Amino acid sequence: MSEAIRYIKGTDIKRVPVDPVTLQVLGGAFKMIAQEMGIVLYRMSYSSIIRESEDLGAGICDVACRQICESENSPMHAGSVGGYIKGILHRLEGNIHDGDVIIHNHPYYGASHTPDVQISIPIFYQGKHIGYSAINAHLVDVGNAGAGVAIDARDIYAEARIYNALKLYEKGKLNEQLWTMILDNVRTPSMNDNDIHALIAAAEHGKKRFLELVEKYGLETVFSASEEWLDYSERMLRKEIAKIPDGVYHAESYLDDDGVNLGKRLKVSTTVTIHGDSLTVDLSGSADEVMTAFNVPFEGSTRPAINTVIHDLFLDDALHTEYIPQNEGLERPVNVIAPKGCIFNPNFPRASSARFNQVNRMADCIIRALAPVMPERVAAGSSANIHYIVYSGFNKEAGEYWVYGEVTEGSYGGRHEKDGIDTIDCIIANTRNVPIEETEWHLPLLVERYEIRPEKAAPGKWRGGIGVIRETRFLDDGILGCEGDRHFDSPPGLFGGHDGLPANLVKNPGTAEEQVMPSKVSADFFKAGDVIQVSSPCSGGYGDPLERDPELVLNDILDGFSLLEDVEADYGVVIHADTMTVDYEATKALRASRKSA
Numbered sequence: 001m002s003e004a005i006r007y008i009k010g011t012d013i014k015r016v017p018v019d020p021v022t023l024q025v026l027g028g029a030f031k032m033i034a035q036e037m038g039i040v041l042y043r044m045s046y047s048s049i050i051r052e053s054e055d056l057g058a059g060i061c062d063v064a065c066r067q068i069c070e071s072e073n074s075p076m077h078a079g080s081v082g083g084y085i086k087g088i089l090h091r092l093e094g095n096i097h098d099g100d101v102i103i104h105n106h107p108y109y110g111a112s113h114t115p116d117v118q119i120s121i122p123i124f125y126q127g128k129h130i131g132y133s134a135i136n137a138h139l140v141d142v143g144n145a146g147a148g149v150a151i152d153a154r155d156i157y158a159e160a161r162i163y164n165a166l167k168l169y170e171k172g173k174l175n176e177q178l179w180t181m182i183l184d185n186v187r188t189p190s191m192n193d194n195d196i197h198a199l200i201a202a203a204e205h206g207k208k209r210f211l212e213l214v215e216k217y218g219l220e221t222v223f224s225a226s227e228e229w230l231d232y233s234e235r236m237l238r239k240e241i242a243k244i245p246d247g248v249y250h251a252e253s254y255l256d257d258d259g260v261n262l263g264k265r266l267k268v269s270t271t272v273t274i275h276g277d278s279l280t281v282d283l284s285g286s287a288d289e290v291m292t293a294f295n296v297p298f299e300g301s302t303r304p305a306i307n308t309v310i311h312d313l314f315l316d317d318a319l320h321t322e323y324i325p326q327n328e329g330l331e332r333p334v335n336v337i338a339p340k341g342c343i344f345n346p347n348f349p350r351a352s353s354a355r356f357n358q359v360n361r362m363a364d365c366i367i368r369a370l371a372p373v374m375p376e377r378v379a380a381g382s383s384a385n386i387h388y389i390v391y392s393g394f395n396k397e398a399g400e401y402w403v404y405g406e407v408t409e410g411s412y413g414g415r416h417e418k419d420g421i422d423t424i425d426c427i428i429a430n431t432r433n434v435p436i437e438e439t440e441w442h443l444p445l446l447v448e449r450y451e452i453r454p455e456k457a458a459p460g461k462w463r464g465g466i467g468v469i470r471e472t473r474f475l476d477d478g479i480l481g482c483e484g485d486r487h488f489d490s491p492p493g494l495f496g497g498h499d500g501l502p503a504n505l506v507k508n509p510g511t512a513e514e515q516v517m518p519s520k521v522s523a524d525f526f527k528a529g530d531v532i533q534v535s536s537p538c539s540g541g542y543g544d545p546l547e548r549d550p551e552l553v554l555n556d557i558l559d560g561f562s563l564l565e566d567v568e569a570d571y572g573v574v575i576h577a578d579t580m581t582v583d584y585e586a587t588k589a590l591r592a593s594r595k596s597a
Helices: 020-044 081-092 176-184 189-217 219-241 298-314 356-369 436-442 550-559 564-571 584-596
Strands: 056-062 067-070 101-104 116-125 128-138 166-170 247-255 266-275 278-282 334-337 388-395 400-407 445-452 468-474 478-483 504-507 515-517 520-526 531-535
Touching (some): 020 128, 020 189, 056 081, 067 081, 067 219, 081 128, 081 298, 101 189, 128 189, 128 219, 166 176, 189 219, 189 400, 219 298, 247 356, 400 436
Parallel strands (some): 278 334
Antiparallel strands (some): 056 067, 101 166, 504 515
């Protein structure tokens, strides 16, 4: 360190040396503060999307809006915490006080999308503003045109009520009229009331725990440690990027449509340029913004999604024994190009609440683009998809709506020396599934089927993962909305692996009233007794199927992942049906003839 006095960015706090032991202790403490904030929220929350799915993110930021730490919940939530605060300051710069509680969800000022509402609480120490404790989560309703989902919204005002850096509390005093106005403009006032209180409690917990660190170790030591960890994360990422050959790597894909112009495909184009110890992700060539909610907020969703997939590719925990925290330092080596007016960087006031399938597909393209130079770290095409289905109806006894949001799990593609993971959120998504008992206990819904899709897995040396199939029956009249995609193309195989299977959404399957539905639905009426069936994509296989261990092929048949009648064609494996054993000589001969042909 230079002998000249150095200061923490945006402050008059001196940067001082921190011994290795204290540095490790504080690094662990930063991580646990963010984790504890998330725990407080999902244990207090009333809505299942937070309480069960953990669709949330938390962190501590310094006054320069840099994330010191983030929780290990949804990457889209956790990675956007600092962006929300930057957005808040466009309105409140110079007007931040001890005791303020700020609510924000503006997608053009840092929010990941309008349903993700953040509570930010400034942290003061001895009269000095030193940072922010902040946490955001998906509220089941924010005044959308359709309960929970509004695909056909033409602008942000049609898709939600906008909370643009509003103070719920100012210097400790509650703004009761603002609170009432917020609850008067949603379908689920009692649930939102409790969830917002839980968000405030979680942010207060983060503030309390951070101030305890400052009291114990001192302001200079705590913030000097945070600087060291930011620099360390940057160094580690640069070190890994530098191992990849310089070059330009490209992959692309196509989304179904914008939810209104059905069948008009939307291009996702990703070009990754490696130069020394830094990289650029260029989204030029991707589809233009659309006149529906199928756009992506740049600061709150596009950038955090790219940061997440780069972190996963280069700094996977399984490959590094040392602790590498997720913080703002990981953003420094990564440049993002998204031309203004494209689907990944729309112009105000384009609606943008239905943004998840785009960033998941973008992340999948980045992985496939880098596959030639990182074959041991990538997966074949994953589901790269969610079907976020919102069920709702009016509860006459309570005098308000019930609204239930459910994320349908997908799957991962096959990977180097590993089969794809079945029935799980993948890539950028990280929510938990909602148990059937939770759904049926609280809501007029009956889950009649919830299982692994019955189709075979995509063949490969390492097979692709399989998605889920779920059927839910309305017991009362209600409304359904869905934010989905990937009904028209399959997750691609890699290095000779086969492609997977697309998703689908069907109303009243197997009946005279069966209706194949589009991937995006704003607000369709369902009468009591109607059933919705959703099937998530099955992912691609990795590597030549003729190289798969025959015993693994046999196990796949026994486990229902492959069909006996298909394995000779798919894998070149001969199995005796009477004894269910592998004929190794016949398999060797069949594979040799297949390879020579």
